[in-house]
Amino acid sequence: MLKKGMGLIIVLVVLAVAVSGCFTKGGTNLKVGMVTDAGTIDDKSFNQGTWEGIKRAGEELKVETKYLKPGGTTEADYMKEIGNLYDAGYKFIVCPGFKFETAIYQAQDKYKDAKFVLIDGSPHAGDGKAVVKENTVSIFFAEHESGFMAGIATALQLKEGEVGFIGGMEIPPVQRFNWGFQQGIQYANANLGTNISLKAENVIYQGSFDNVAAGQQLAAQMYDKGVKAIFCAAGGVGVGAINEAKSRAKAGQQVWVIGVDVDQYSEGIYDGNKSVILTSAMKKIAQAAFDMVQAEKDGKFPGGQTLTFDASNNGVGIPDENPNLSEEVQTKTAEVFEKLQSGEIKVSDQRGNLIK
Amino acid sequence: MWEIIVQVFPYAIAFTIPLLITALGGLFSERSGVVNIGLEGLMVVGLFSSAITIVNLEKFMPGTAVWVGLLVAAIAGALFSLLHAFACINLHANQVISGTAINMIAGAITVYLARNITGSGNIHIVHGMVRRTIPVLSDIPVIGKLLFTQTYATTWLVLAILVLSWFVLYKTAFGLRLRACGEHPQAADSAGVNVYRIRYIAVMISGAFAGLGGAIILVTYSGEFSGTVAGLGFLAIAALIFGQWKPWGVLGATFFFGFASTIANVSQAVPLFARIPGILLKIFPYVITLIVLVMFSKSSQAPRAAGEPYDKGKR
Numbered sequence: 001m002l003k004k005g006m007g008l009i010i011v012l013v014v015l016a017v018a019v020s021g022c023f024t025k026g027g028t029n030l031k032v033g034m035v036t037d038a039g040t041i042d043d044k045s046f047n048q049g050t051w052e053g054i055k056r057a058g059e060e061l062k063v064e065t066k067y068l069k070p071g072g073t074t075e076a077d078y079m080k081e082i083g084n085l086y087d088a089g090y091k092f093i094v095c096p097g098f099k100f101e102t103a104i105y106q107a108q109d110k111y112k113d114a115k116f117v118l119i120d121g122s123p124h125a126g127d128g129k130a131v132v133k134e135n136t137v138s139i140f141f142a143e144h145e146s147g148f149m150a151g152i153a154t155a156l157q158l159k160e161g162e163v164g165f166i167g168g169m170e171i172p173p174v175q176r177f178n179w180g181f182q183q184g185i186q187y188a189n190a191n192l193g194t195n196i197s198l199k200a201e202n203v204i205y206q207g208s209f210d211n212v213a214a215g216q217q218l219a220a221q222m223y224d225k226g227v228k229a230i231f232c233a234a235g236g237v238g239v240g241a242i243n244e245a246k247s248r249a250k251a252g253q254q255v256w257v258i259g260v261d262v263d264q265y266s267e268g269i270y271d272g273n274k275s276v277i278l279t280s281a282m283k284k285i286a287q288a289a290f291d292m293v294q295a296e297k298d299g300k301f302p303g304g305q306t307l308t309f310d311a312s313n314n315g316v317g318i319p320d321e322n323p324n325l326s327e328e329v330q331t332k333t334a335e336v337f338e339k340l341q342s343g344e345i346k347v348s349d350q351r352g353n354l355i356k
Numbered sequence: 357m358w359e360i361i362v363q364v365f366p367y368a369i370a371f372t373i374p375l376l377i378t379a380l381g382g383l384f385s386e387r388s389g390v391v392n393i394g395l396e397g398l399m400v401v402g403l404f405s406s407a408i409t410i411v412n413l414e415k416f417m418p419g420t421a422v423w424v425g426l427l428v429a430a431i432a433g434a435l436f437s438l439l440h441a442f443a444c445i446n447l448h449a450n451q452v453i454s455g456t457a458i459n460m461i462a463g464a465i466t467v468y469l470a471r472n473i474t475g476s477g478n479i480h481i482v483h484g485m486v487r488r489t490i491p492v493l494s495d496i497p498v499i500g501k502l503l504f505t506q507t508y509a510t511t512w513l514v515l516a517i518l519v520l521s522w523f524v525l526y527k528t529a530f531g532l533r534l535r536a537c538g539e540h541p542q543a544a545d546s547a548g549v550n551v552y553r554i555r556y557i558a559v560m561i562s563g564a565f566a567g568l569g570g571a572i573i574l575v576t577y578s579g580e581f582s583g584t585v586a587g588l589g590f591l592a593i594a595a596l597i598f599g600q601w602k603p604w605g606v607l608g609a610t611f612f613f614g615f616a617s618t619i620a621n622v623s624q625a626v627p628l629f630a631r632i633p634g635i636l637l638k639i640f641p642y643v644i645t646l647i648v649l650v651m652f653s654k655s656s657q658a659p660r661a662a663g664e665p666y667d668k669g670k671r
Contacts, residue, residue, distance in 0.1 A: 040467065040583070042476040204624045207634070210586060214621035216577045217367045221625040224363050236582070243579035247487055269482055 032057060032293055033090030034067040035081045037097035041067060045235065045261045046285060050096040050119060053289030061297050066090060078103035086111050092296055094289055095119065098171075102126050108133040115301060117292045119285060120173060122306055134303045137292060141283040142310030143173050144180030145340060147231070148347045149311075149318050150258050150281035151184020152192070152336050154229055156329040157278060158256075160195040164202035164227040166218055166241055168209040168234035175351070177233040177260065177281060178203065182354045183347050192332065202227055203355045206237045215240025219257075223248060229256035229278055242268050245276040256324070261285070263319040279318045279325060288315065311340040360626055364618055366487070366506040370576050372614030374399075374569040377514045378592035379599065379606045380521055381565025386601060387525065388558030389538040389551075389661040391451040394440050394458030395566045396589025401436045402429035402567025403574050404466035407479040407581035410574075418483040426510070426571045433567020434560040436462070441559040445552055448665035459589075467583040479581040481574065485510055510572045517565075522603040534558055538659030541666040551666050566592075598645055600657045616641035 032054055036047045051067055058065040068084060070077035078100055085093055091114040095104060098121035105123035108116055115135050116123075122130035122138040132138050154163060165181060167174040182203075188194045202222055206214050215234065219241035222230055230245075232238030238260065245257045249270050257268060259280030268277035288309050295301050309315020317337060322330060339345045378395050385392040392398075406425035413421035440458050443449040467477045487506045494504040525531035534554050536544035541551045569592070570585055595613055599605030620637035623629035629637065 040477040042471070042478055044478060201625065201627050201630065206621075206624070210584075211621070212578045212580075212586070213371050213617075217364070217371075217618055217621045218625050220367055221363065221622045225625075239580050239582075240577060243484065243577060246579065247484065250486060267480060271482075 029064075030061075030092060030293075030297060031064040031066070031088075031090040032092045032094065033065070033085035033088075034094045034096075035078060035085065035100070036067055036069045037095075037099055038073045041069065043235075044264070044267070046096040046120070049262055049283075049285030050094055050289045053286035053291075054094060054293065056286065057290050057293035061293060063092075063293060063297070064090075073099055075103045075106075079106060082107045082111070086114055091115065092293065093117070094292065096285065097121065098173075104136060105131060108136045111135075115296060115303065117289070119288060130306070132304055132306055136304070137302050138306045139288050139292075140306065140308045141173070141285075141288075142308055142316050142347075142349070143176035143281075143283065144183070144347045144349045145311045146281040146283060146316035146318075147177040147180025147182075147233075148184040148187070148340070149316070149333065149337060150231060150279055151181040152188050153279045153318055153322070153325055153329060153333045154231070154256075154258055155185050155188030155194040155196045156192060156332055157325050158194070158196060158228055161228040162197050162199065162202065162226055164198070164222040164230040165204065166215065166222075166230055166232045166234050166237060167205040168237055169207060170205040170356075174205070174233045175356075176349050177231070178356065179349070179351055179354050180347055181231050181258075181281070187336075187345070192336075198355070200355045205356070206234055209235030209237060212236050212240040212243075215242075216244040219244040223253070223255050228254070229258060231258040231260070231281070233260040233281070238264075239267075242276060246270040249274070249276050265319070265321075265323070273323070275324065277324065279322045282317060282319060284309065284315050284317075311337060312343075357628065360628065362501050364615075364622060365502045367577075367622075368611075368615040368618040369503075369511055370508060371618055372611050373508070373511050373514050373576070374572045375588060375592050375595060375614060376607060376610040377517065377572065378566045378569035378589060379595045379610055380518060380603065381562035381569070382593055382596045383562075383601055383603065383606055384521070384525075384534070384558045384565070385562035386596065386662045387538045387659050388534045388555045389541055389659060389664065389666065390441070390444050390555050390559050391455065391663045392437075392440060392559065392562050393452060393455035393590075393593060394437070394462075395455075395562070395592050396585060396587065397455075397459035397462030398433045398437055398563050398566035399570035399573070399585045399589045399592075400462045400466055400583065402433045402570030403581050403585060404470060404479075404570075404583075405429050405432035405567070406571035406574050407481060408470070408473060410481045410483070411474070411479055414481065414483050422483065422485055422575050425575065426568060429567040429571030430564040431567075433570070434564040436567070437559050437563025438556075440563075441556050444559070444665060445555050448667060451663055451665070463583055466581075470581065470583070477583060481579055484579050485575040508572075508576050510576060514568075514572070518603060518607060525603065530554075535659075537666075538661055541661050541664075542670075545666075545668065555666070594645055597658075598648055600652065601659060602657075612644075613641050616644075 041047050054065050068081040070081045094117040096119045101121040104118045118138045185196050215237035232241045242257050245255045248255045256278040259277045263280045265275050265277045268275035406429035409428040410421045410425040443454040444451045471477050485508045490504040494500045533549045537551050537554045595609040599609035623637050
């Protein structure tokens with residue numbers, strides 16, 4: 001009896017293993033890994049956006065997902081985690097942030113059968129000369145177009161008055177946000193009948209992404225000088241600015257912040273559903289990460305290419321819902337966005353004669 | 357120039373207050389003979405516990421949630437500092453290493469807890485401390501504008517604690533015993549003072565104050581917990597040394613740091629300061645600290661027994 005019973009159990013176990021094996025193989029055996037940049041996975045910015053896209057791919061496309069957080073932000077730290085993912089069978093690796101540039105440059109040669117997605121950077125050997133191999137895709141965003149749309153929406157909603165800009169470090173993506181924003185204001189003043197001014201003294205790069213106190217203090221200075229809305233592309237510095245705006249809004253003063261990277265509306269809530277976030281200049285990072293996983297699954301991985309997510313492929317823009325913008329403003333903004341998509345309006349990604 | 361100072365002042369004070377209360381906590385601990393470089397970690401613990409409290413309570417009672425959060429932060433800081441107290445006092449561990457361990461544990465455990473409780477390593481509070489202008493006092497010429505406009509209630513709380521601390525340290529028997537434990541614990545012990553007990557109390561006070569400091573950062577200027585206080589705990593230790601382990605000295609040192617770094621931060625937005633390279637303004641407080649420390653190194657008034665575990669056997 002005992003032997004018969006054992007036999008039955010063995011058969012059952014074998015069956016169970018076989019069946020479960022079928023389920024895991026039901027989708028595909030693509031394993032998608034991610035290495036995080038400085039900061040945590042829920043930084044409400046780059047890491048989180050990328051991870052949300054990968055998680056969505058995990059659910060909708062049935063791929064396995066995993067992220068690893070490196071111990072530091074040096075090339076060696078990144079290489080170690082990329083190697084760990086590779087050894088664990090994760091051969092589709094997404095890395096957010098320009099700091100991965102040199103690590104990906106090495107990894108694309110070292111792990112030839114793995115695929116890499118580098119967001120906001122292009123692999124190079126430390127000399128700035130981009131080398132994108134067949135197993136790598138480098139993704140950029142048109143921050144200037146995103147900033148432009150935020151500038152248009154801000155100008156239309158405020159109609160007149162002063163605005164300001166606080167950036168984090170003076171690096172290309174942040175600069176492009178700034179330049180785009182300025183062009184948006186200029187465009188609105190010239191073509192949409194607004195009268196918004198942006199003084200040179202109110203365009204500031206704080207110099208870090210984590211000095212919360214400085215964010216508050218800078219924002220306070222600007223608001224005291226009569227600035228009505230500040231565009232913050234500055235990470236933690238922006239958190240301080242948002243907090244200052246919240247205090248002032250609670251005291252009855254009308255001040256605004258324009259968010260960055262993701263829809264920051266919920267971060268600016270100070271009472272019920274009211275928020276100090278006028279709108280946000282978004283980069284649809286999650287979408288980009290998801291698209292790349294999908295492309296790989298469909299066998300259309302754009303290896304060797306450098307892609308730009310801009311208005312024409314809906315990679316940048318302001319959120320779909322903006323409770324602080326009037327209907328009229330939203331309609332007009334959408335019209336401008338269409339012109340931007342069709343190429344009728346061109347936004348420069350160079351400084352030209354703009355401020356800073 | 358005057359206008360700029362008036363404008364900057366409330367923010368300089370807002371930045372000074374968490375530093376002041378934390379440094380004051382360090383003062384209690386060090387004057388009792390226990391070096392506490394875990395202040396940074398204790399601030400993070402306070403920041404976290406107040407954030408989690410406020411975020412859960414503010415839906416029901418937005419006004420009082422902030423105060424409950426401050427109280428919880430102080431208690432959590434005091435409890436967490438028991439680790440340091442136990443290691444340093446009972447186990448005679450190296451106080452610098454124990455403090456470093458506190459800093460490392462605090463940063464990690466709070467983010468871990470935050471993620472497990474709220475699902476995210478960042479906690480946002482909606483309602484912080486409201487800034488108020490005090491009616492009559494703010495009309496006083498000069499100081500009214502500087503001290504009584506746009507102030508947080510926590511500022512006055514901390515200043516009251518400062519006065520109270522000075523009184524306790526210098527005017528009560530407990531204060532005298534505490535200071536004796538930091539200067540010559542053997543002598544204090546032979547006079548019948550329970551050195552262990554005094555040091556436990558002092559370390560717990562430092563934990564409570566540092567926790568409060570972290571919570572004040574949350575309810576005044578950051579509004580968010582993200583697992584760090586960006587080195588303010590270490591700055592508080594520097595201020596403690598700069599202030600020569602004395603309450604009023606600490607007040608002066610923290611205010612100097614607060615004012616100088618606020619000026620450095622806002623310099624970019626003020627045309628008058630924009631001419632000075634920002635980097636000079638940013639390093640200014642630290643350079644001054646270095647110079648002062650070098651100048652005072654001969655006549656430093658550090659508690660003599662600070663950093664030494666008290667061993668009853670060694671007399």
